[in-house]
Amino acid sequence: MIRISLDVMGGDFGPEVVLPGAARALERHPDIRFVLFGDQAICQPILERFPKLKAASTFHATDIAIAMDEKPSQALRRGRGKSSMWQSLDAINKGEADVVVSAGNTGALMAMAVFCLRTMAGVQRPAIAAIWPTLKGESIVLDVGATIGADARQLMDFALMGGAMARALFELDRPTLGLLNVGVEEIKGQEQVREAGQLLREAGLDGIDYVGFVEGDDIGKGTVDVVVTEGFSGNIALKAAEGTARQIATYLRAAMSRTLMAKIGYLFAKSAFDRLREKMDPRKVNGGVFLGLNGIVIKSHGGADAEGFAAAIDVGHDMVRNGLKNKIEADLAKYRAAQAPEGATVAGNVGGEIGKQE
Structure with a gap:
């Protein structure tokens, strides 16, 4: 129960x-x-x-x-x-x-x-973790709005919590994880993001496969199972994705009703459009998790x-x-x-x- x-x-x-x-x-x-x-x-x-x-x-x-x-x-x-x-x-x-x-x-x-x-x-x-629809299925993105600005240690905590959530939700033994950045090169990005990347590389975590930096378009591609960022950029990414989905849906509705031939074409392709609507339905991925x-x-x-x-x-x-x-x-x-140093209490x-x- x-x-x-x-x-x-x-x-x-x-x-x-x-x-x-x-x-x-x-x-x-x-x-x-x-x-x-x-x-x-x-x-x-x-x-x-x-x-x-x-x-x-x-x-x-x-x-x-x-x-x-x-x-x-x-x-x-x-x-x-x-x-x-x-x-x-x-x-x-x-x-x-x-x-x-x-x-x-x-x-x-x-x-x-x-x-x-x-x-x-x-x-x-x-942190607030969002379940994000991708080309490969679903991924987890955090933080999407709880913490505006985060240092390297906090990003490390987000990585640990996101990895645990991926194992719980997707039942993966070793989920892949990336840090959201303006480029994949190690020299790019803010200092705290670069430092967090170094912490993740050196930690050698058993339950997480850290792949390095990922960019904004990698979120929708499903490049990794977990994308870690701080709340300001994460919230902007979330709202931009939701707005883009609504924009595309509006364009499709307008295109399908513009002419008689478009309406006939829609009837023939209805099953395909139904599958697309199901994929883009925000109700199916509702529920941010406070971690x-x-x-x-x-x-x-x-x-x-x-x-x-x-x-x-x-x-x-x-x-x-x-x-x-x-x-x-x-x-x-x-x-x-x-x-922790040997003999120290955490x-x-x-x-x-x-x-x-x-």
């Missing part, structure tokens, strides 16, 4: 999407048990429409919902201990849930997750529909089933032990820190 905590009030549409999405995920994964946090007056009528979901859930009434435009500091002051977002996270601390899924305000969710769950020992900053915390947190797109939110729950289910947290802790501990950061997301 995998216990999933849901911030039912999060996202652009709240319970109208979260609860139907949970019902879809339950159909795919009957081993899920949900812990729901939300406004009872709004949620209960919707929950009544899904008797199987209701039977597989425990509902907790909350009074506060975090708005999508609230600043993280404001959300912490107003919602700490009382909001559906905070209580869904705290369910991990209380031993009631194995993973949290929320479509709420990203900055507020990250701030609350750091304060509520704390970072893993030795991890300075958490480096003492608990697994999945961030759904705020505007996701029920199918998209169900996909985010699927990611959370797979992360728990394949032991993501344990894999990350083991990889971090192994690397820290290898780097001390960790139990408090963590968050970037300025105001």
